[in-house]
Amino acid sequence: MLKPGRPENRKTFAGGFLVKACVMLFFFGVGGLGTAYAGLTIQPTTWNVVGLDSNNTSVGPNTFPIGVRVCNTGAATVTNVSATYVWDSANIYISLSGPSAISVPSLAAGACTDFYFSVTILRTVAAYNAARRYHITVTGDSVASVSTPTPREIYVERIISQSRNSINSISGPTTVYVGQTYNYTVNASTATGGYAQLEAFLELPNIIFQIQSISTTYTAPPGATNDKFYADACGWDNNPLSPNYLSCIGPANYPGGKAGGTVVTTYTVKILTTGTTTASTLVLDFSGSSYHYNNDYGTKTITITALPPPLTLSKISNPTSLSTGGTVDYTLRLTNSAPFAMVVDDFVDILPTTPGNVIYTTNTSKFNGVAISDPTISGATLTWTGVFLVPAATIRDLTFQVVLPNVTGVYTNQAVAHIGLTQIDTTAITSDNVPATAIVTIQPPPLVDLLKSVNPSSPQPPGTDLTYTIAFTNTGGLAATGLIVTDPIPANTDFKVGSVTSNLGTTGLTVVVEYSNDNGSTWTYTPVSGGGGGPVGYDRAVTDVRWSLTGNLSQTAPNNTGSLGFTVRIR
Numbered sequence: 405m406l407k408p409g410r411p412e413n414r415k416t417f418a419g420g421f422l423v424k425a426c427v428m429l430f431f432f433g434v435g436g437l438g439t440a441y442a443g444l445t446i447q448p449t450t451w452n453v454v455g456l457d458s459n460n461t462s463v464g465p466n467t468f469p470i471g472v473r474v475c476n477t478g479a480a481t482v483t484n485v486s487a488t489y490v491w492d493s494a495n496i497y498i499s500l501s502g503p504s505a506i507s508v509p510s511l512a513a514g515a516c517t518d519f520y521f522s523v524t525i526l527r528t529v530a531a532y533n534a535a536r537r538y539h540i541t542v543t544g545d546s547v548a549s550v551s552t553p554t555p556r557e558i559y560v561e562r563i564i565s566q567s568r569n570s571i572n573s574i575s576g577p578t579t580v581y582v583g584q585t586y587n588y589t590v591n592a593s594t595a596t597g598g599y600a601q602l603e604a605f606l607e608l609p610n611i612i613f614q615i616q617s618i619s620t621t622y623t624a625p626p627g628a629t630n631d632k633f634y635a636d637a638c639g640w641d642n643n644p645l646s647p648n649y650l651s652c653i654g655p656a657n658y659p660g661g662k663a664g665g666t667v668v669t670t671y672t673v674k675i676l677t678t679g680t681t682t683a684s685t686l687v688l689d690f691s692g693s694s695y696h697y698n699n700d701y702g703t704k705t706i707t708i709t710a711l712p713p714p715l716t717l718s719k720i721s722n723p724t725s726l727s728t729g730g731t732v733d734y735t736l737r738l739t740n741s742a743p744f745a746m747v748v749d750d751f752v753d754i755l756p757t758t759p760g761n762v763i764y765t766t767n768t769s770k771f772n773g774v775a776i777s778d779p780t781i782s783g784a785t786l787t788w789t790g791v792f793l794v795p796a797a798t799i800r801d802l803t804f805q806v807v808l809p810n811v812t813g814v815y816t817n818q819a820v821a822h823i824g825l826t827q828i829d830t831t832a833i834t835s836d837n838v839p840a841t842a843i844v845t846i847q848p849p850p851l852v853d854l855l856k857s858v859n860p861s862s863p864q865p866p867g868t869d870l871t872y873t874i875a876f877t878n879t880g881g882l883a884a885t886g887l888i889v890t891d892p893i894p895a896n897t898d899f900k901v902g903s904v905t906s907n908l909g910t911t912g913l914t915v916v917v918e919y920s921n922d923n924g925s926t927w928t929y930t931p932v933s934g935g936g937g938g939p940v941g942y943d944r945a946v947t948d949v950r951w952s953l954t955g956n957l958s959q960t961a962p963n964n965t966g967s968l969g970f971t972v973r974i975r
Contacts, residue, residue, distance in 0.1 A: 443478045444485070444511075446542050446550040449518060449632045451603050452642040453650070454525055455563035455688070455695055461527045464565060464701055465686045467501055469605060471520035471615075472540050472552060473632075476511045482544040483510045483789060487519035491538050497531035498558050499524055502610050509749045509789050511544065518615050525560055534560045535644070557644050561695045568595045569687035569698035572666075574606065574706045580675045582713040582834070583746050583823035585616060588706070589670045590685050592698070598624040598664025600638035600652050601690035606671060607683045612710050614824065616672040623665030628658055635663035664689070675710045676824035678834050682707045712834045714742035715794065717821050719840035727849040727882065729810035731765070734842060736802040736819050738828070740794040748792040748821045748828060751802055755784040759813030768805040779804075792821075808846060812881065815844045847881030850959065854889070866974045869900065876957075877965040883956040887913075889968055890924065890950045896975050898938040899946035901931045903971035906951060910963045913955040920948040942973055 449471040457464035470489070476482050486507035489500060501524035508517055519540070525531050537557040543549040569592070576588030592604045608615065620630040638652035638661040646653075652661065667687070684705050687698040720735040736753065740746050755762040764786055769776050771792060779786035786804075794800045808815060818839035821828035830838045855875045864870070874891060878884045893899050906915045921929040921936075927950055936945030951968050958964045 444542055444544055444547050444550045445475045445477055446552055447473045448552055449473050450634050453559055453561055455561040456525055456531060458562035458564050461529055466525045466527055468523050469520045470523050471518055473516055473518050474542050475516040476513055479513050481510050481512050482547050485511045485544040487540055487542045489521045489540050493537040495534055495536035497526040497534045498536040520610050520615060523558055531560050532562055555644055563695045563697045565699040566696045567699050570700050571685045571704040574685060574704060578708055580710050582675045582826045585674050587670055587672055592667045592687050594664035596665055598662035599689035599691040600661055601640055602635040602664050603633055603688045604667045604669055605633040606685050609681055612677055612679045614674045614676050616674055618671055620669040622663050622667055625659045628663055633669050637661050637663040677826055678710050678712055680709045712832050713746055713823055715740055715746050715828050716830055717828050717840045719819050719842040721842035721844050725845045729808045732806050732808055732844055734804055738794045738800045740798055743796050745796050746794045748823055751788045751821045753786045753819040756815040756817055757784050760809035760811035763807045765805040770803045772800050812846050817842045849880055850878055850882050850884035851880030852884050853877050853879055868974050869971050871971045873967055873969040875967045878957045878959045880959055883958050885956050887953040887957055892948045893946055893972060897972035898942035898944045900971040901933050901941055901943055905969040907967045909966045911957055911966050913953045916952045918950045919946050921945045923947045
């Protein structure tokens, strides 16, 4: 029965029906349709049927990939895209044999990516006809999460080994490197006309391999193709609540409702972590009323060893020391020792928070000398995400600036990079944790104290010798360089020729002594006995003495102190 709407929403038509008028409001930002949007879609890419050998559960396959395809339908990149496999019911015979969560750093607008999880069936007859419900949820930054339909389940069938399905060849590299992308091609055969349901897949564990794309061709029907390894040729009902569950209900996705013949599947994969795996290929089908797999399963394999990426990361700071707070340039340097290019997914730099907080300077980030976006900042952690290409046998630098506070101490800064799940640091070993480190020290400037004394210090009659001593000590935070000490000859005294002393102790300094006879205007005078009318052994013309010290005067005892001196005679 129709209920009357609010008066302002009612319209009456000739037939007497009362309907509600819908009003749609569109909000526009300044200059157009607001900011760029992003959104995710999700679609299952694999069959819900798995199985164990119908006669002997100890042979044949028991691990099956379960996957989804996630696409970004928006106009903006989605970052931190993560897929999570969730069990919706319990069953001891069906479990995951790998991670339950997989992520990619970002998904560009209009792009798609596949996530595959490994489901393992316990090898026991009790597992026949077992089922376990599940769904896969995908999340990303600033977008709504999406999930596969529910209820859906993994269903364990009795699968029959038969010779109509076989593997002709498996090709691809056997030695690979983390971060690189490779192709693997499987050539398989089925019955000439194909099957209503068909999966032909290479068992690539998702811990090591991330499938980037799949391309499949079939000879039945002629020219048929697929972008998955699962061919739902007949239109399969995988809803466990349906009365037609586990049967073909259409519409057919391939002419005649079958696919197969010669099946050639090429996988494009990215290597995520190190490890070695031996991969078999399974051909699984449904035809007639039974399920079958290739009887040469496990006899044709490929063993693949994934090695660490030939990349290392170092960190450079400029300057390495300051006397007060100020600007420091940091360089994150990637070195690629391989004869092929490498791509890094991100850089992560943790700024020091002790002895004071270090602040990133906006708009200073560059990669290979080209300006890039500022990092995302979470507390003291800076993260640059993107595609950072390092050509073969080349270095590439990410540079940025920070400001250190005017707080003395040692500032230790660490950074790493990542390729997928693999950390790039100062070693090529992926099992260690040795971040690139740079140290900047803020210390007070050199501070050289001078203490002058005379002996004897009491009043003396004319003709008495007075010995002056100048003690110098660096009490600052840094070594002192270019130290020059100048002292005038006291009035009414005559300089004693040869009386200058330079006690440099353990400072490591060297000294040059110079004299002036014109109050420091020039320093070329050489004292002589009786000079300037002085008595024998004294030079009345000397007005000043200068010590020029070469080397670094340490700020650390006992190497931070010494003394200088000379003698005069009272007239």
